[in-house]
Amino acid sequence: MTHPLEVRDMVVTSDRGRPILAVPRFDLAAGEAAVITGPSGAGKSTLLYAIAGLVTVAEGTVRWGETELSALGDAGRTAFRRDNLGFVFQDHMLFEELSALDNSALAAAYAPRRDRAALRAGAGQMLDHLGLKREGRGTHSYSGGERQRIAVARALASDPGIILADEPTASLDRATADRLTDDLLALSARGRSLLIVSHDPVLQARIGRKVQVLDGTLAA
Secondary structure (H helix, E strand, O other): OOOOEEEEEEEEEOOOOOEEEEEEEEEEOOOOEEEEEOOOOOOHHHHHHHHOOOOOOOEEEEEEOOEEHHHOOHHHHHHHHHHHEEEEOOOOOOOOOOOHHHHHOHHHHHOOHHHHHHHHHHHHHHHHHOOOOOOOOOHHHOOHHHHHHHHHHHHHOOOOOEEEEEOOOOOOOHHHHHHHHHHHHHHHHOOOEEEEEOOOHHHHHHOOEEEEEEOOEEEO
16 A cells, blocks of 8 residues: 655654754655665665664654554554565665575565465566576575565565665666666556665656755755
8 A cells, every 4th residue: 555655853863862864854645756865874774764664763753644653663663564665675685595586575474374375476476577587596696686686576576555765776787777767667657655765867867856865864
């Protein structure tokens, strides 16, 4: 399910309580696509993690539709991500000993039994689409670009309503990066919400709305 995003007066702090990100206001309509830009270390990934509920918000609110994510505990945020959100991590976050298919279908291990076969089938279809074999070798033996495509397949396997992606094209050659961008924009055209952190100028040029993070603050 797709939900509109509303962020108000959000502050994320370090373990020592020092503010590292401030977002006075940010809205993303249901089904809208936007790209987050800014220099390295500015806080772009922190913003993505905060609105996914992967880091704790010290002040303010993060609301996806009727769900105030920032007010939920760990279990509630995990359930929301499982049911609504696909996340592409910049550093892949794969289980090295598992195959490409097992990594891509990881959500099936935590889903109700009735949904597992469909999730695994969806993961296999995404791997096929991205040009990856489902063979049983562990992902430690794959190249960086292949690992990135596995991470993308995992995020999209369940056809989530919300896709958050942290540098999804960073490890890919230009042709593969362009095909992935096509896929992500196609999902947005089908009503999925899409928010991407990227330094890729080609990807940036293809997404109409851009927001910038500078020195830990979201600017228009």
